[in-house]
Amino acid sequence: MSSFQTRRDLFDLPEGITYLDGNSLGPLPKSAVERARATMAEEWGPMLITGWNKARWMDLPGRLGDRIGRLIGAPAGSTVVGDTLSIKVYQAVASAVEMRPGRKIVLSDNGNFPSDLYMADGLLKSLKQGHELKVVDPEAVAENITEDVAAVMLTHVDYRTGRVHDMKAITDKAHAAGAIMIWDLAHSAGALPVDLTGCNADIAVGCTYKYLNGGPGAPGFIHVRPDLIDQVRPALSGWLGHQAPFAFDLDYRPGEGISRMRVGTPPVIQMAVLDAALDAFDGVDMTDIRARSIELSEQFISEVETGCKDVELASPRDPQARGSQVSFRFHEGYAAMQALIARGIIGDFRAPDIMRFGFCPLYNTAEDVSHAAAVLCEIIATGEWDRPEFKQRKAVT
Ligand SMILES: *Cc1c(COP(=O)(O)O)cnc(C)c1O
Numbered sequence: 001m002s003s004f005q006t007r008r009d010l011f012d013l014p015e016g017i018t019y020l021d022g023n024s025l026g027p028l029p030k031s032a033v034e035r036a037r038a039t040m041a042e043e044w045g046p047m048l049i050t051g052w053n054k055a056r057w058m059d060l061p062g063r064l065g066d067r068i069g070r071l072i073g074a075p076a077g078s079t080v081v082g083d084t085l086s087i088k089v090y091q092a093v094a095s096a097v098e099m100r101p102g103r104k105i106v107l108s109d110n111g112n113f114p115s116d117l118y119m120a121d122g123l124l125k126s127l128k129q130g131h132e133l134k135v136v137d138p139e140a141v142a143e144n145i146t147e148d149v150a151a152v153m154l155t156h157v158d159y160r161t162g163r164v165h166d167m168k169a170i171t172d173k174a175h176a177a178g179a180i181m182i183w184d185l186a187h188s189a190g191a192l193p194v195d196l197t198g199c200n201a202d203i204a205v206g207c208t209y210k211y212l213n214g215g216p217g218a219p220g221f222i223h224v225r226p227d228l229i230d231q232v233r234p235a236l237s238g239w240l241g242h243q244a245p246f247a248f249d250l251d252y253r254p255g256e257g258i259s260r261m262r263v264g265t266p267p268v269i270q271m272a273v274l275d276a277a278l279d280a281f282d283g284v285d286m287t288d289i290r291a292r293s294i295e296l297s298e299q300f301i302s303e304v305e306t307g308c309k310d311v312e313l314a315s316p317r318d319p320q321a322r323g324s325q326v327s328f329r330f331h332e333g334y335a336a337m338q339a340l341i342a343r344g345i346i347g348d349f350r351a352p353d354i355m356r357f358g359f360c361p362l363y364n365t366a367e368d369v370s371h372a373a374a375v376l377c378e379i380i381a382t383g384e385w386d387r388p389e390f391k392q393r394k395a396v397t
Helices: 030-054 057-072 085-099 114-127 167-176 257-261 268-281 286-307 333-342 366-382
Strands: 079-081 105-109 132-136 149-155 180-184 203-206 221-224 325-329 348-350 354-358
Touching (some): 030 268, 057 257, 057 268, 079 257, 085 180, 085 221, 114 132, 149 167, 167 180, 221 257, 286 325, 333 354
Parallel strands (some): 105 132, 149 180
Antiparallel strands (some): 079 221, 203 221, 325 354
């Protein structure tokens, strides 16, 4: 057994619910409620606009960036929080293609989250310089990194299956071909150890409402390697990325370091909530989280496969090749997931047939895993999923 001690008491998990969807939306950290209240009642209320200085609201994007930086192997001053992840993807790709003039390909894979592909494609089309978004199978990425590739843009952990890309090997390959390497850490930050510095990654982005528990709609983050940041021209050149926002110059001059990747006014209350949420990682070593996450996911796979022959593992069997989630295919996966949710076990569904279960050692326990596996097997054995109400598709799956 790993030595990791659960921090379940830090979270407000509803009685009777087994929550295995922290890979999609982390649960509420108890301290976040008080922090949100204090930010409103003790800062916004009495301080009004002076809160930007007195309560240091303006520093939140950089301070939070540094706290996340610790979890992803990024040095202080190289990560900043703001906007949504999709926006951060746009900024990353725009900067990357501009740093490699003459190269016309942005390479990604078909395991990537669609928004990343949509954002890159939309950007390349508006550039009107003949760029192409090339999307290949995940296994074919390395062989497609050629000298005409401006940027390789990949999500480290596949949102559907949990498959992990070899970050160091692909980054090395991209650099050998002269390309910029962009990593999306949406399913990695707070889930497994990431060593951006060790991999020499150029740009990384991610979101904070999944494993980092920042709350629905919490802002994304972007990291740029310190020796590159001075070459980055921010395509979204908002006033808060300006060198001197309050000089109100008519001309844009990029700010110092990573601050140039800021765009507009930060969402202070949501950032205060994220700040409180990140306390759950204080003193935590990501390698301990990883060891415990592997124990939980291995237990889940073993118990589900022992108890149920009608589902098929969609995640890599090798735990080292898998993130902190386990996915199973079932022909009526949507209905089965709805039946599970009706029994208080919350995972989610990704089309066409994938049931996803996320494991977060901060609050998930071996009992959660056993209970979820047992109920899943029961629902499938008895055909409990086969009811009309479980087949009504909701807007969010
Ligand atoms: C969750 C996720 C997103 C979502 O982007 P938002 O702009 O925050 O809605 C984008 N990309 C990846 C890889 C994701 O996992």
